[in-house]
Amino acid sequence: MDSDLVDIIERATQEVMTTMVGFGVQWARALTPEDLPGSGVLSSFSLNGPVSGTAFVVCSPDLACRITSLLLQTECRVVDGEVLDAMGEIANMIVGSVKSVFEAEVGRITLSTPSVRVLGEPHQEGAAKGESITVAFRYNKSSYLSVSFSSQDGIFQGVSNGQ
Numbered sequence: 001m002d003s004d005l006v007d008i009i010e011r012a013t014q015e016v017m018t019t020m021v022g023f024g025v026q027w028a029r030a031l032t033p034e035d036l037p038g039s040g041v042l043s044s045f046s047l048n049g050p051v052s053g054t055a056f057v058v059c060s061p062d063l064a065c066r067i068t069s070l071l072l073q074t075e076c077r078v079v080d081g082e083v084l085d086a087m088g089e090i091a092n093m094i095v096g097s098v099k100s101v102f103e104a105e106v107g108r109i110t111l112s113t114p115s116v117r118v119l120g121e122p123h124q125e126g127a128a129k130g131e132s133i134t135v136a137f138r139y140n141k142s143s144y145l146s147v148s149f150s151s152q153d154g155i156f157q158g159v160s161n162g163q
Contacts, residue, residue, distance in 0.1 A: 009135040009147050012097035016090060017145075021070040025137035025145055040064070040144075041079060042119040043091030049109040051102055053151035057091035058119065063143035079118055088116040094147055 010027050018024050041064040045055040059067070065076040068086040076083060091114055103109050134148040 005133055005149070006135055008098055008101050009094075009133070009149070012094050012101075013135070013137060013145070013147055016093045016097065020090060020093065021067050023070075023139070025139050028136045028138045028144070040119045041083065041087045041116065043088050043095075043114040043116045045091075045095050045114050046112040047099065047109055047149075047151075048112075050106040051109050051151055053149060055095045055098070055111075055150075056148040057087070057094055057145065058148075059087055059090075059145045060143045061118075063139050063145060066139070066143070084116045084118075088114040091116070098147075098149070 014024050040061055041059045043057045047053050047055060061079050064079060064083050064087050067090060068083045069076040071086050071089070072082060092111075095114075096111060099109050099111055132148065132150040134146055136144060136146040138144055
């Protein structure tokens with residue numbers, strides 16, 4: 001796993017979470033995509049340009065509701081349209097931040113509008129063939145958030161940590 005890309009994803013995720021919802025998430029170094037529960041809220045994006053592929057942000061239902069409650073300053077107990085909208089915004093900020101670092105290295109990349117849905121099956125189904133990286137985070141024992149990038153280009157190897 002490219003440690004520079006992991007650092008970029010970790011930094012972007014922590015920055016968005018602490019700035020927008022007021023708490024961080026713990027990088028779960030030992031957690032793999034296969035360890036993540038199959039249910040949650042999935043936000044997916046297409047990347048096009050010098051880097052082409054897919055980005056996913058998956059969040060457990062309970063953490064998605066907590067994030068939505070803090071963003072909207074209202075009580076949220078079930079995943080509904082407001083939760084999907086809020087998670088699309090958070091995911092867009094995380095992926096957009098990572099994309100900005102990529103662009104400094106490889107040039108302009110377009111990012112699609114997120115497609116957000118409730119996930120009932122394992123989320124690896126949409127991963128592109130080629131290089132893929134997932135960075136998983138925990139909020140508590142049962143709440144998680146993961147950020148994944150897949151590319152057929154193998155371009156992630158050439159991305160530095162942006163520092």
